[in-house]
Amino acid sequence: MRWLSVAAMAAGLFAGGAQASDYSIKLAHSLSTSEPAHLAAEYFAKNVTERSQGRLEVEVFPGEQLGSGKEVNEMMRQGANVMNITDPGYLSDFVPDVGVLNGPYLLKKPEDFKKILASDWYQEIDGKLQDAGFRVVSFNNLFGARHVIADKPVRTPADIAGMTVRVPPNQMWIATFEAMGARPTTVNWSEVYSALAQNVVAGAEAPLGSLWGSKLFETRKTVSMTSHFVAWVAFVASEDYFDSLPEDLQAILLEEGEKAGDYMTKLTLEKQAEYMEKFEAEGVTFVTDVDVEAFQKATASVYGAFPDWTPGLHERISAILQ
DSSP: OTTSOHHHHHHHHHTOOOSSSSEEEEEEOSSOTTSHHHHHHHHHHHHHHHHTTTSEEEEEEOTTTTOOHHHHHHHHHTTOSEEEEEOHHHHTTTSGGGGGGGOTTOOSSGGGHHHHHTSHHHHHHHHHHHHTTEEEEEEEEEEEEOEEEESSOOOSHHHHTTOEEEEOSSHHHHHHHHHHTOEEEEOOGGGHHHHHHTTSOSEEEEOHHHHHHTTGGGTOOEEEOOOOOEEEEEEEEEHHHHHHSOHHHHHHHHHHHHHHHHHHHHHHHHTHHHHHHHHHHTTOEEEOOOOHHHHHHHHGGGGGSOTTSOTTHHHHHHHHTO
């Protein structure tokens, strides 16, 4: 599948019309099947299919089976019957202001994100995403605090200076790790294990669930609890395809999407201690005495690095979070 063009993949998805269900959606993500995001996706798919009495069938495709996150987003823009579990960094390619939600140390605690989702600002962003071809089915999906896995402790920016760190292919991650003093290198998530094993990169960053699900502990044995992002992800569909559905099926998608977001958030919070125990059983050391204040100071300049943002964006978000 990976050698096909995005247009060819989208065409293949459109062509899958002769099915028992009236409508179908392929829900893609880049992660392993053990992670809360996948479990929430399966929960969502089951509930939508059952509640629609089979009229709308949702099938989940993990591990970049339908292509990279960027490729799937392009398929959605072309109107394909796909959904993606994606994040603000990828969506900022189309609506720049949404990228602020991936900013370093933006949220002090996960529940702060509810203030953003309830704000007039978010309603504006949601409308802009629809105009760009994306229908947000849910954004209340906690992905978790992101930490650094490497072969040495990372307590201060000095410890990560010059380190080659795998980051997703979007500008917020690149700018954040450059501000820390690291050398960010973009690698698709499905390739990060081999990049670490072959020393293409020295470290990576992700929530504990993703670090565990991709077995990165087999390549590096130190996880530093930097919590540089508290990440939320969205279940997103093609706006064109969403509009083509009957209104009752649209309502089912949105209602079950919110339930799936709550379910994913619950799983993410519940599994943190479990993941730490599993890592420790594999010989992983956790570094908890991270100088978070030093990292906050080092990365504060990132919010001024995006000229396409609406002036005063960070200040507006900060006011919402008060």
